Amino acid sequence: MALTKRKFPKSRVKGGWYTVAATSRSQIKQDLLNQLEAKGQYDKFYIDLIEDYMTLYDVKVKLRADIKKHGLRYKTTNGNGFEIEKPNESIINFTKVNIQMLKILNDLELQKPSELDSGEDDDLLRRS
DSSP: OOOEEOOOOOSSOOSSEEEEOOOOHHHHHHHHHHHHHHHHHOOOHHHHHHHHHHHHHHHHHHHHHHHHHOOOEEEEOTSSOOOOEEEOOHHHHHHHHHHHHHHHHHHHOOOOOOHHOOOOOSSSEEEE
């Protein structure tokens, strides 16, 4: 897995550089398929669950981008023409998608893709 260094805004993380695991969609999918193969699970049912996982992964990426763009709340105009603030529903949906992804991994008895290659702590963020 390729590791890159990225500087986070000081408002989120106090100073310092952090190492972030950078994994592509294809690497994650291949890793999960390799785990299935190692377990001898070749049935289409299992491969279909991997496809479901990857669909949820795509949704998660879009939700993350929406949260980054709009934040916790966003302004909109209601039916009466007044500007109001509403909570960003992507935050709730992000959590639901994450839970469903973890359930699929649990049902398949697979590990999280990022844990396999690191051989270190479970943290995605590590101080360098």
